[in-house]
Amino acid sequence: MDVARIASPPFGEVARGAWLAERFRKIGLNEVQTDEVGNVLGIHPAYGNRYVALSAHIDTVFPLTTPLNLRQQGSRLYGPGVSDNGAGIAAMLAIAGALQAAGIGHALPFLFIGNVGEEGEGDLRGMRHIFATPRWNDGIAYNIVVDGAGSETIVAEALGSRRFEVIVRGPGGHSWSDFGAPNPIIVLSRAIDEFSQTPVPASPKTTFNVGVVRGGTSVNSIPESASMRVDLRSTSSSEIDRLERALRDALDRALQAENDAVASNPRRPHLVQAEVVEIGNRPAGELASDARILKVIRAVDAHLSNAAQVQRASTDANVPLSLGREAIAIGGGGTGGGAHTLQEWFDCSGRDLGLKRILLTMLALDGIGE
Numbered sequence: 001m002d003v004a005r006i007a008s009p010p011f012g013e014v015a016r017g018a019w020l021a022e023r024f025r026k027i028g029l030n031e032v033q034t035d036e037v038g039n040v041l042g043i044h045p046a047y048g049n050r051y052v053a054l055s056a057h058i059d060t061v062f063p064l065t066t067p068l069n070l071r072q073q074g075s076r077l078y079g080p081g082v083s084d085n086g087a088g089i090a091a092m093l094a095i096a097g098a099l100q101a102a103g104i105g106h107a108l109p110f111l112f113i114g115n116v117g118e119e120g121e122g123d124l125r126g127m128r129h130i131f132a133t134p135r136w137n138d139g140i141a142y143n144i145v146v147d148g149a150g151s152e153t154i155v156a157e158a159l160g161s162r163r164f165e166v167i168v169r170g171p172g173g174h175s176w177s178d179f180g181a182p183n184p185i186i187v188l189s190r191a192i193d194e195f196s197q198t199p200v201p202a203s204p205k206t207t208f209n210v211g212v213v214r215g216g217t218s219v220n221s222i223p224e225s226a227s228m229r230v231d232l233r234s235t236s237s238s239e240i241d242r243l244e245r246a247l248r249d250a251l252d253r254a255l256q257a258e259n260d261a262v263a264s265n266p267r268r269p270h271l272v273q274a275e276v277v278e279i280g281n282r283p284a285g286e287l288a289s290d291a292r293i294l295k296v297i298r299a300v301d302a303h304l305s306n307a308a309q310v311q312r313a314s315t316d317a318n319v320p321l322s323l324g325r326e327a328i329a330i331g332g333g334g335t336g337g338g339a340h341t342l343q344e345w346f347d348c349s350g351r352d353l354g355l356k357r358i359l360l361t362m363l364a365l366d367g368i369g370e
């Protein structure tokens with residue numbers, strides 16, 4: 001509840017980061033630090049030179065102005081961000097605290113990361129920065145991402161997405177007196193029509209969406225601009241690349257058709273132009289079926305009699321998975337719901353299962369008992 005009371009919108013995670021760094025210090029982690037982008041790191045030391053990392057994102061989807069009215073009813077907590085990712089942050093602190101309190105020795109040091117920028121426009125910037133930092137990129141052997149509540153899933157496939165804003169601009173004009181001038185809405189519509197006929201495979205599952213269309217000022221004006229927002233998704237990077245090419249080709253052809261008309265029509269003296277702006281890029285990837293991290297968590301689940309399913313999602317694990325590294329995303333235990341809404345809740349009943357699961361997976365990855 002303490003952490004969920006600190007607003008942490010994308011690009012506004014400073015206060016929550018400071019809170020987390022203080023908690024890392026109180027627990028007694030070594031080398032507690034906040035990096036250039038706001039990720040908070042701490043180490044539970046050991047003698048090995050590679051790390052088992054446990055990370056939890058500290059940003060939320062809620063704007064700074066959202067009222068953070070947290071309340072408790074029995075074992076249930078209510079409030080924005082209480083589960084996503086209050087549950088994950090609390091689980092990370094619980095694991096660090098348990099290691100310290102019980103004096104558990106292990107071979108590889110454990111790296112704890114409270115990272116920024118998981119949600120929406122954050123576009124995984126926190127994890128990207130971690131894996132662009134040589135010490136961590138070379139050092140992290142395994143990465144467990146704790147995101148939200150639950151203990152029944154293992155995200156081992158990274159759903160990739162690429163998002164674009166496409167803006168078409170023309171000279172505009174009066175619908176009567178400038179008739180014949182190129183119309184950006186019509187160009188955009190032609191591009192959408194062609195792009196939307198692009199075939200996609202069922203496997204690897206690949207999708208596209210035109211989610212927002214804007215443009216024009218009045219019914220009797222030829223618009224000066226029109227824009228759309230497009231979302232491309234797949235578990236395969238090459239499929240996303242292919243969809244991006246199809247989108248750009250469809251747009252080029254629609255522009256070409258409109259601009260070709262200029263030469264033959266004196267009433268069309270101005271060309272129409274387009275700009276394609278990338279507004280999101282989450283890399284795709286998946287864990288090899290013989291990956292050690294998958295074997296370990298499956299063994300832990302068998303030991304705990306926990307039935308868990310492998311899933312595909314877009315999480316912080318996209319970054320290491322896209323680099324061919326061993327990573328999974330799992331929940332912090334308990335149950336939760338209403339993520340990304342003001343009615344979000346978290347119920348801590350049975351969360352010890354989720355915490356044991358995380359701790360045992362870290363210790364087993366570390367090589368204890370091998």
Ligand SMILES: [Zn+2]
Nearest residue numbers: 084085147148
């Ligand atoms: Zn989350």
